[in-house]
Amino acid sequence: MIPLEQIVIDFSPRIDGEDENYTRTLAETEADLPPILVHRDTMTVVDGVHRLRAAALRGDDRIAVRFFEGDRADALILAVATNVAHGRPLSTADRTAAAKRIFDSRPQWSDRAVAAVAGLSAKTVSQLRKGTEAAQSGRRIGRDGRARPVDSSHGRELAGELIRNNPGASLRQIAAQAGLAPATVADVRERIRRGESPVPSRAAREPEPAEAPIQLPARRGAPRKPAPAVNPAELLKIFDSLRRDPSLRFSEAGRGVLRMLDACVLIARDRHKIAASVPPHCKETMAQLAHGYSDIWDLLAGELEQAGAQSPFAAEGGEVASLGA
Numbered sequence: 095m096i097p098l099e100q101i102v103i104d105f106s107p108r109i110d111g112e113d114e115n116y117t118r119t120l121a122e123t124e125a126d127l128p129p130i131l132v133h134r135d136t137m138t139v140v141d142g143v144h145r146l147r148a149a150a151l152r153g154d155d156r157i158a159v160r161f162f163e164g165d166r167a168d169a170l171i172l173a174v175a176t177n178v179a180h181g182r183p184l185s186t187a188d189r190t191a192a193a194k195r196i197f198d199s200r201p202q203w204s205d206r207a208v209a210a211v212a213g214l215s216a217k218t219v220s221q222l223r224k225g226t227e228a229a230q231s232g233r234r235i236g237r238d239g240r241a242r243p244v245d246s247s248h249g250r251e252l253a254g255e256l257i258r259n260n261p262g263a264s265l266r267q268i269a270a271q272a273g274l275a276p277a278t279v280a281d282v283r284e285r286i287r288r289g290e291s292p293v294p295s296r297a298a299r300e301p302e303p304a305e306a307p308i309q310l311p312a313r314r315g316a317p318r319k320p321a322p323a324v325n326p327a328e329l330l331k332i333f334d335s336l337r338r339d340p341s342l343r344f345s346e347a348g349r350g351v352l353r354m355l356d357a358c359v360l361i362a363r364d365r366h367k368i369a370a371s372v373p374p375h376c377k378e379t380m381a382q383l384a385h386g387y388s389d390i391w392d393l394l395a396g397e398l399e400q401a402g403a404q405s406p407f408a409a410e411g412g413e414v415a416s417l418g419a
Contacts, residue, residue: 095156096132101146104138107174108188112143116182120148129158131176133169140169141176167199171211178213189213193222201228204236236275238400247293249274253282254292265389266396276393329362 106112120127127149130142139146140162149157162169174192177184184192193212196203205216205223212219233241253272256263257279265276265283272279282292333355342348361368372380 096159097156098146098150098154100137101130101132101157101159102136102138103143103146104136105170105173106143107170107177107184107192109185109191112147113182117144117147117151120144121151123148126158129160131162131172132159133166134161134163136166136169138169140173144182171196171199174213175211178211184213190218190222193219194226197223197226197228201226202233202235202241204234207235207237210237238275238397240275246274246278250278250282250292253279254286257283257286264392266392276389276396280389330359333359 127145128142130145131140132138132142133140146157162172164172174184174189174196178189189212193208193214196208196211200208205219208214208223209216209219214222235241249272253268253274256268256271265279268274268279268283269276274282285292285294336342336355337352339348342352369377
């Protein structure tokens with residue numbers, strides 16, 4: 095609980111500034127408002143200007159605060175990200191201006207990384223980048239924190255060679271060696287299967303997105319690496335702990351995740367029965383589908399691990415937010 099007079103309002107992601115009507119609406123609310131987010135070094139509001147004004151309007155002398163520790167550039171980026179995610183929405187003009195500011199402080203960020211923070215589409219961000227210094231960067235850092243070349247021709251050629259030499263290698267193994275996104279490696283593998291070059295004809299002329307759409311490769315006849323030992327009982331314990339988590343149980347998105355995982359529990363428990371019940375003429379097709387979904391789960395696992403370690407909204411010590419690279 096911090097005295098109001100110690101808090102500074104020095105920046106807003108909103109071009110038109112504060113909305114007095116919204117401030118009055120918050121001031122009339124009897125419920126406790128969420129803590130505001132403040133940059134510790136400068137005591138500047140990162141998120142919650144309207145809540146701060148509402149507290150003053152109600153005559154409060156203190157307000158609940160969460161502190162963010164990082165440099166000013168990160169604080170400005172976080173101000174945009176938090177306002178995009180909740181509260182009074184930012185206008186298109188606000189989000190466009192925010193993307194341009196991110197180009198100045200983080201020119202190496204990929205279009206999708208900027209888009210995720212600014213609340214715009216990657217295509218719009220790509221158009222905004224043209225003609226700026228940020229367009230000159232030869233490598234881009236994606237949402238997973240990995241740097242990839244704008245022109246991926248060489249990486250695609252290397253991935254193609256690795257796939258031919260070791261067709262059973264996983265997408266993530268090839269991606270790590272070639273410096274590409276796993277989804278791009280999936281596209282390379284599919285192109286090789288069709289007898290095409292791993293490099294599209296346009297790759298030399300147009301920058302390739304850091305994270306290409308997933309295309310499931312055909313696995314017919316491809317050798318598979320040995321499956322790791324899986325203990326269904328341990329998986330059930332993990333699922334039970336997730337099922338008891340209130341943040342999943344009491345949100346629509348969380349319940350959707352739990353329903354999906356419930357189906358996976360059935361597969362883990364009755365795998366042999368399922369395999370035996372599939373008609374012989376469908377077994378190979380279903381195996382191909384299972385291999386494809388296995389790769390997608392592998393991608394999801396990697397993204398969850400990286401997001402958990404690099405989340406810009408992770409709290410430290412229960413009250414300090416940290417913005418990852």
